[in-house]
Amino acid sequence: MNTLVMVMAGGASEDLSVLTAVRAEPAIPFGGKFRIIDFPLSNCVNSDLFNVALLTQYMPRSLNDHVGVGKPWDLDRSVGGVRLFQPYLGPGQSGWQRGTADAVRYNLDFMEEQRVDTVLILAGDHIYKMDYRPMLNFHQQMRADATLAVRRVSPFETHRFGIVSVDGERRVTGFKEKPRRSRETLASMGIYVFRAEALKEILADQTLNDFGRDVLPAILHTHKVGAYTFEGYWADVGTLQAYWESNMALLAETPALDLYDSQWIIHTRSEEQPPVQIGPNAWVGGNLLSNGCIIEGVVERSVLSPGVRVAAGAAVRDSVIMNDTVIEANAKVERAIIDKEVQIGEGAEICYGVDNVPNRHFPERLNTGLSVVGKRARIPAGVRIGHNAIINPGVDESHFNADFVPSGEMV
Amino acid sequence: MQTLAVLMAGGAGTRLTVLSDKRSKPAVPFAGKYRIIDFTLSNCVNSGIYDVAVLTQYRPHSLNTHIGIGKPWDLDRQRGGVHLRQPYQGSSADLDWYRGTADAVYRNLDFIQEKNPDLVLILSGDHIYKMDYRPMLTYHREKGADLTVGVMEVPLEETDRFGIMTVNRNMRITEFHEKPKERDKGTLASMGIYIFDTDILVQRLSEGRPESPRIDFGKDVIPSMIAQDKVYAYPFEGYWVDVGTIQSFWETNLALSGADDGNTLKLHDPDWVIHTRSEERPPVKLGPQAQVINSLISNGCVIRGRVENSVLSPGVYVSPGAVVRDSVLINDTWIGPGAIIDRAIIDENVVIGAGTKLGYGEDMTPNQAMPDRLNTGITVVGSGAHIPGGLTIGRNVLINCDRLESDFPGAEIPSGETV
Numbered sequence: 001m002n003t004l005v006m007v008m009a010g011g012a013s014e015d016l017s018v019l020t021a022v023r024a025e026p027a028i029p030f031g032g033k034f035r036i037i038d039f040p041l042s043n044c045v046n047s048d049l050f051n052v053a054l055l056t057q058y059m060p061r062s063l064n065d066h067v068g069v070g071k072p073w074d075l076d077r078s079v080g081g082v083r084l085f086q087p088y089l090g091p092g093q094s095g096w097q098r099g100t101a102d103a104v105r106y107n108l109d110f111m112e113e114q115r116v117d118t119v120l121i122l123a124g125d126h127i128y129k130m131d132y133r134p135m136l137n138f139h140q141q142m143r144a145d146a147t148l149a150v151r152r153v154s155p156f157e158t159h160r161f162g163i164v165s166v167d168g169e170r171r172v173t174g175f176k177e178k179p180r181r182s183r184e185t186l187a188s189m190g191i192y193v194f195r196a197e198a199l200k201e202i203l204a205d206q207t208l209n210d211f212g213r214d215v216l217p218a219i220l221h222t223h224k225v226g227a228y229t230f231e232g233y234w235a236d237v238g239t240l241q242a243y244w245e246s247n248m249a250l251l252a253e254t255p256a257l258d259l260y261d262s263q264w265i266i267h268t269r270s271e272e273q274p275p276v277q278i279g280p281n282a283w284v285g286g287n288l289l290s291n292g293c294i295i296e297g298v299v300e301r302s303v304l305s306p307g308v309r310v311a312a313g314a315a316v317r318d319s320v321i322m323n324d325t326v327i328e329a330n331a332k333v334e335r336a337i338i339d340k341e342v343q344i345g346e347g348a349e350i351c352y353g354v355d356n357v358p359n360r361h362f363p364e365r366l367n368t369g370l371s372v373v374g375k376r377a378r379i380p381a382g383v384r385i386g387h388n389a390i391i392n393p394g395v396d397e398s399h400f401n402a403d404f405v406p407s408g409e410m411v
Numbered sequence: 412m413q414t415l416a417v418l419m420a421g422g423a424g425t426r427l428t429v430l431s432d433k434r435s436k437p438a439v440p441f442a443g444k445y446r447i448i449d450f451t452l453s454n455c456v457n458s459g460i461y462d463v464a465v466l467t468q469y470r471p472h473s474l475n476t477h478i479g480i481g482k483p484w485d486l487d488r489q490r491g492g493v494h495l496r497q498p499y500q501g502s503s504a505d506l507d508w509y510r511g512t513a514d515a516v517y518r519n520l521d522f523i524q525e526k527n528p529d530l531v532l533i534l535s536g537d538h539i540y541k542m543d544y545r546p547m548l549t550y551h552r553e554k555g556a557d558l559t560v561g562v563m564e565v566p567l568e569e570t571d572r573f574g575i576m577t578v579n580r581n582m583r584i585t586e587f588h589e590k591p592k593e594r595d596k597g598t599l600a601s602m603g604i605y606i607f608d609t610d611i612l613v614q615r616l617s618e619g620r621p622e623s624p625r626i627d628f629g630k631d632v633i634p635s636m637i638a639q640d641k642v643y644a645y646p647f648e649g650y651w652v653d654v655g656t657i658q659s660f661w662e663t664n665l666a667l668s669g670a671d672d673g674n675t676l677k678l679h680d681p682d683w684v685i686h687t688r689s690e691e692r693p694p695v696k697l698g699p700q701a702q703v704i705n706s707l708i709s710n711g712c713v714i715r716g717r718v719e720n721s722v723l724s725p726g727v728y729v730s731p732g733a734v735v736r737d738s739v740l741i742n743d744t745w746i747g748p749g750a751i752i753d754r755a756i757i758d759e760n761v762v763i764g765a766g767t768k769l770g771y772g773e774d775m776t777p778n779q780a781m782p783d784r785l786n787t788g789i790t791v792v793g794s795g796a797h798i799p800g801g802l803t804i805g806r807n808v809l810i811n812c813d814r815l816e817s818d819f820p821g822a823e824i825p826s827g828e829t830v
Contacts, residue, residue: 031693031694032693032694033693033694033710072691251696253698259693259694260693260696260711260713265691266691266693267691268691270689270691272483272684272685272686272687272689273679274442274443274444274678274679274685274707275442275443275444275678275707275708275709275710275722275723276695276707276708276709277668277678277679277706277707278703278704278705278706278707278708279704279705280669280704280705281704282703282704283702284697284701284702284703285697285698285699285700285701285702286697286698286699286701287695287696287697288693288694288695288696288697289694289695289697289708290694290695290710291444291694291709291710292679294679301699303694304694
């Protein structure tokens with residue numbers, strides 16, 4: 001079996017607000033030093049799959065820098081390796097890619113060049129550890145045209161997923177994309193194995209643009225589609241709340257996602273940074289701290305990416321703080337997601353007060369009390385910011401009219 | 412101007428006791444995730460010198476694995492790059508091992524001549540410092556020197572540890588005394604950093620005779636050159652430490668854990684990054700019970716106990732209820748629940764059983780087997796040792812590599828013992 005992996009890394013993921021305003025979702029830092037894409041990429045190489053194509057479209061630069069020639073994953077190879085694909089112009093191809101299936105269709109010529117018989121399609125924005133080999137075996141033994149990975153979800157969550165029904169032979173007999181109510185609870189994980197020939201034939205129908213929405217319902221009765229059940233940790237971190245929760249889950253005594261597993265290492269591109277320095281008056285309990293952090297203040301129940309500095313007298317609690325952000329003296333940060341290179345001025349407070357007014361502009365995205373601060377924003381000294389607030393990337397003193405930003409506001 | 416750097420990395424570092432039992436001194440871990448040689452190698456590439464030879468002899472495996480093809484330092488290059496040179500057999504004259512620093516360079520003269528650089532920069536692989544070599548190279552050229560020696564002022568009471576020199580007004584060296592017993596030779600000490608014109612180096616090293624050997628730079632080569640060649644001193648001001656003893660290794664590490672008072676080595680310096688080969692490890696995990704102050708903690712550590720004034724290398728595990736104080740813990744060491752570690756250096760893959768007290772009591776009896784090396788209250792544990800639970804171990808104790816639980820005689824090991 002000769003397998004090509006295609007990772008979907010082009011979606012805009014607007015639900016992640018300011019985090020995806022500056023980069024594609026797969027490039028968002030996660031778990032301190034990692035990025036979301038590290039999980040599927042590491043799964044590939046840990047499953048001995050070394051031929052990987054990353055399909056990008058939305059804000060790919062951060063992702064390009066991170067993946068590079070694939071060295072951290074040993075994907076800098078002369079046979080196979082990792083390739084980053086961008087949308088391109090050509091005869092008959094003039095628009096942007098309109099969905100996951102359309103993106104694959106754009107690159108079918110590459111698939112044929114590679115002489116592969118199997119194509120594994122992955123989402124670039126899920127956090128999980130999975131050996132793909134048993135699924136590929138299942139696909140082969142079943143002689144399926146397509147196989148999708150499924151997992152059980154709670155009946156209350158079925159509206160977020162594509163829900164499948166299967167028969168006794170693990171063959172998919174029904175598929176509903178995000179049903180409002182469903183008796184079935186087997187959800188598709190957005191992981192598909194296709195027989196290369198079948199994929200080519202299916203994508204010849206130009207009206208099929210998305211795997212979940214269009215392709216699966218269309219091929220159920222014309223092709224043999226199997227369902228492979230995966231049991232294990234899997235998280236779609238496509239919303240701010242889910243992203244924050246999955247980070248916080250890493251702080252548990254025995255987390256569902258074990259980053260310390262020497263048999264399944266998650267590889268990433270690491271900057272060269274010195275060890276974490278913890279000062280004489282620091283208080284640090286229940287955290288994940290990355291290289292290059294300098295902690296002089298209080299940090300509790302938080303996940304810090306490399307190079308974060310917390311000055312004396314400052315306090316950080318229940319927050320996710322990304323690379324090189326500086327929290328100055330006596331500032332207070334609680335329940336916040338703070339992007340890279342942000343400066344929180346002296347005595348500033350994030351998540352001040354108790355009122356939980358949902359965000360005025362995006363009430364459906366930000367209503368659980370979290371506040372988010374975009375990349376390179378500068379919060380002036382003494383400013384207090386409430387809950388469910390959005391501070392856009394790059395704002396500085398001039399954007400703050402008062403020294404209080406009430407809950408639910410946006411700057 | 413082409414420069415070839417030659418790093419001396421063959422020394423046994425015997426004063427570091429068990430730390431250099433299984434590896435040469437430059438390969439000893441330092442400041443958490445680094446190794447001693449990272450500082451010199453990073454100085455080279457940060458100074459724009461990409462042609463580096465590393466001369467090894469004593470236990471080179473750890474060093475070979477660490478340096479590899481030089482990728483972390485961008486020394487995996489088509490032209491130049493890093494070369495690891497081992498001793499080899501050649502004509503009858505080369506049957507012996509290297510007898511000293513100059514001898515090691517002499518045996519690699521063919522390599523140096525093949526490279527044909529204008530200057531050869533000779534460095535020691537076991538010092539901790541950050542130095543841009545470019546000003547020194549410029550100085551060497553401006554003085555029209557044959558040999559330039561990097562020097563720095565040291566306290567008068569330490570002059571017997573260094574090569575001490577006397578200079579004239581133009582910084583030309585007029586006298587050189589290797590480790591003088593009397594304290595009347597001044598305080599200008601050699602840092603073991605030499606720049607030679609290649610031709611002079613080749614000529615002087617080839618002149619060795621049994622009655623006037625050319626085995627060691629400090630003992631033989633420099634004293635013999637002062638009279639006939641232009642030998643200058645280049646003064647360096649900045650942080651520079653020879654971590655050759657257990658005490659200085661421990662002190663220098665612990666200085667990094669404290670607050671930056673301006674006198675210590677600054678590791679967080681984006682303009683002078685110290686590169687190292689990093690294993691892929693997750694971030695530091697601090698449990699809810701963890702208390703950590705004044706410490707340097709590397710990737711992959713999991714801390715559930717208390718850590719004070721200590722330096723932890725990657726992958727160290729500190730169990731709940733354990734206390735680690737004023738100590739240096741090297742990779743993947745496991746500290747059991749309730750164990751108390753005080754003033755210790757613990758090498759990699761050591762297991763300390765539950766409730767064991769290591770570095771206990773007020774008794775400062777020097778180590779009986781090596782009183783000159785272990786006398787300041789530091790207890791040292793060699794790599795791979797398994798120390799059983801419930802033990803009380805005193806100070807200045809030496810536990811050798813790979814000791815098993817059955818090697819420990821009783822529940823108490825008094826100060827000064829060796830296991």
